[in-house]
Structure formats: C-alpha cells, structure tokens
Amino acid sequence: MTSAMYQSSIPVFIHNLNNLSNILKKAAAFAEAKKIDPAVLINSRLAPDMLPLVRQIQITSDTAKAGAARIAEIEVPSFEDNETTFDQLQERIAKTISFLQTIKPEQIDGKEELKIHYVQRNKENNYIGLPYLNCYVLPNLYFHITVAYAILRHNGVELGKKDYLGK
Amino acid sequence: MTSAMYQSSIPVFIHNLNNLSNILKKAAAFAEAKKIDPAVLINSRLAPDMLPLVRQIQITSDTAKAGAARIAEIEVPSFEDNETTFDQLQERIAKTISFLQTIKPEQIDGKEELKIHYVQRNKENNYIGLPYLNCYVLPNLYFHITVAYAILRHNGVELGKKDYLGK
Numbered sequence: 001m002t003s004a005m006y007q008s009s010i011p012v013f014i015h016n017l018n019n020l021s022n023i024l025k026k027a028a029a030f031a032e033a034k035k036i037d038p039a040v041l042i043n044s045r046l047a048p049d050m051l052p053l054v055r056q057i058q059i060t061s062d063t064a065k066a067g068a069a070r071i072a073e074i075e076v077p078s079f080e081d082n083e084t085t086f087d088q089l090q091e092r093i094a095k096t097i098s099f100l101q102t103i104k105p106e107q108i109d110g111k112e113e114l115k116i117h118y119v120q121r122n123k124e125n126n127y128i129g130l131p132y133l134n135c136y137v138l139p140n141l142y143f144h145i146t147v148a149y150a151i152l153r154h155n156g157v158e159l160g161k162k163d164y165l166g167k
Numbered sequence: 168m169t170s171a172m173y174q175s176s177i178p179v180f181i182h183n184l185n186n187l188s189n190i191l192k193k194a195a196a197f198a199e200a201k202k203i204d205p206a207v208l209i210n211s212r213l214a215p216d217m218l219p220l221v222r223q224i225q226i227t228s229d230t231a232k233a234g235a236a237r238i239a240e241i242e243v244p245s246f247e248d249n250e251t252t253f254d255q256l257q258e259r260i261a262k263t264i265s266f267l268q269t270i271k272p273e274q275i276d277g278k279e280e281l282k283i284h285y286v287q288r289n290k291e292n293n294y295i296g297l298p299y300l301n302c303y304v305l306p307n308l309y310f311h312i313t314v315a316y317a318i319l320r321h322n323g324v325e326l327g328k329k330d331y332l333g334k
Contacts, residue, residue, distance in 0.1 A: 142309030
C-alpha cells in the first residue's frame with residue numbers, strides 16, 4: 001500500500017476549486033440576466049456576523065494553498081485579498097490552482113506523520129500531517145465552499161448539488 | 168506505509184457527528200432561551216427549494232452510515248426519517264455513531280481500490296473506494312453539516328467555526 005496523501009489532497013483541492021469556479025460563473029450569469037450589480041452578491045452574507053461571499057472565496061483559496069504548502073514543506077504563497085469582481089475572484093481561483101499544480105506527489109506522499117508547526121495571528125499551531133489534512137484543511141475547505149454555495153442559493157442563484165460535487 | 172482509509176473515514180465521521188450534536192444542543196438551548204418553538208428552527212431553510220434543517224441532519228447521518236457500510240462491504244442500516252424534535256435528532260446522531268463504532272479498521276483499511284456498486288432511486292452507482300470517500304462521501308458529509316450550521320447561524324444561533332471544527 002502506497003501513501004494516499006497526495007491523492008486525498010492536491011487533486012481534491014483542485015477539483016473543488018474548479019467546482020467553485022463553475023458556481024461563480026453561474027452566479028455572474030445570474031447577476032447579468034437579472035441586472036443585479038454583481039457587488040450585491042459578492043458582498044452578500046447569511047448573517048450579519050458571517051463573512052461575505054468574497055471572503056469565503058479568499059479563505060477557500062488560502063485554505064487550499066496553505067494546506068498544500070505546509071504538507072509539502074514549502075513557503076505558502078501570499079495573495080492580496082483585493083478582489084472585488086467575479087472576474088478577479090476567478091483569477092484568484094485560477095492562481096490557486098496553478099500553484100497547486102506545481103506540487104508533486106513526492107512532496108506530499110508519506111507525510112502522514114509530518115510535524116507541522118506555524119504561527120498565525122500570534123497563535124502557535126501544531127499539527128500532524130494526516131490529521132491536519134483530515135480534521136483541519138478538508139473541513140475548512142468544504143465549509144467555505146458550502147457557505148459560498150449557500151449564500152448564492154439564498155440569493156436565488158439556480159445551483160444544485162451537482163454543481164457542488166462536480167463530475 | 169499502511170492504509171489510512173480507516174483513519175480518514177470512520178473517526179472523521181464520528182468527530183463531525185459529535186460536532187453536529189454540539190451545534191444542535193446550542194440550537195435547542197437558543198430556542199428555549201428565546202422561547203422559540205424548536206420546530207421553527209428544525210423546519211428552517213436557506214432557500215424555498217433547499218432542504219430544511221431536519222433533512223440536513225438525516226442526510227448527514229445517511230451519508231456517514233452508507234459511506235462506512237459500503238466501504239466495509241456490509242449492509243447499510245436503515246433508519247426511518249421521522250425525527251421532529253431536537254431530542255430525536257440527537258438520538259439519530261447517537262444511533263449513527265453507535266453503528267460507526269462497530270466498524271473495525273480491518274474492514275476499511277486497504278479498500279482504496281474497492282469496486283463499489285449500488286442502486287439508489289433507480290440509478291446505478293459505480294465508484295472506487297478512495298475516490299468514493301474523497302469525492303463523494305466526505306464532500307457530502309461536510310456539505311450537509313455546513314448547511315445545518317448556516318441555517319442556524321442565519322436564524323441567530325450563536326455558533327462559531329470552533330463549533331464546526333470541534334476539538
């Protein structure tokens with residue numbers, strides 16, 4: 001049995017980012033068809049103290065690139081959080097996918113027991129490779145994609161589970 | 168390297184079902200404190216054509232038990248979808264966890280290439296073990312838990328990412 005760390009991370013992240021990209025394409029088309037300012041959707045929230053759509057996309061990107069880089073033991077690429085349009089959000093997703101595609105299976109496989117340590121917002125974080133993927137990266141990734149989907153569904157965009165799951 | 172299929176499925180499902188149980192406890196306490204009929208939350212939706220909270224919980228349970236049983240190559244336990252109260256939803260989650268706890272690592276590990284075939288609503292489904300877990304079971308599980316969380320947040324229940332991620 002070879003390690004499944006790569007197969008359970010990088011292609012899964014890319015698959016879900018592509019699904020998110022398709023969901024945002026439908027949202028942009030919806031805004032255009034209904035003559036809604038795209039910024040209304042991009043800044044929409046499910047609760048006043050929940051983050052708007054734009055932040056859900058940025059955090060999905062951050063979760064994927066940081067998760068991948070930390071397991072691969074390379075520097076996390078830093079992207080500015082300055083997107084304000086659907087086109088810019090698509091670019092952000094494409095840039096994230098491009099980074100993920102540079103990571104090779106041998107940088108991820110066998111990292112189940114890897115000690116991961118990083119400091120974020122003055123907080124020390126210590127994880128082990130596989131639980132980091134299973135109990136931190138993946139649940140966060142799916143959380144922010146699902147909230148993005150739910151914000152758009154709540155606003156009337158016609159989406160279905162198939163858009164979320166992809167092919 | 169031994170297989171990580173068990174570690175990436177059964178304990179992950181149980182961990183997330185426990186988080187969902189804690190989220191529902193906070194929802195029940197919120198309803199009581201605000202003198203809101205719990206049925207209002209249980210039947211709440213984010214869009215008229217999205218499923219209500221009760222169905223999100225039932226489908227989370229279904230996803231976990233069917234995913235586990237199909238990889239373990241045992242019969243999927245059938246639960247009636249008849250819950251109408253928070254206590255009954257807690258029972259449903261507890262029953263699901265009890266079933267998952269009967270599954271042993273040796274029933275799951277090494278099933279990365281397992282051919283999975285089943286018929287659901289007259290549709291033939293064919294999967295391979297690891298992609299079935301990574302691209303069907305886990306995204307569905309996280310989807311329905313996140314939508315449950317989002318329904319409750321949208322209704323004012325005080326929850327945070329920590330409740331979703333658990334310990």
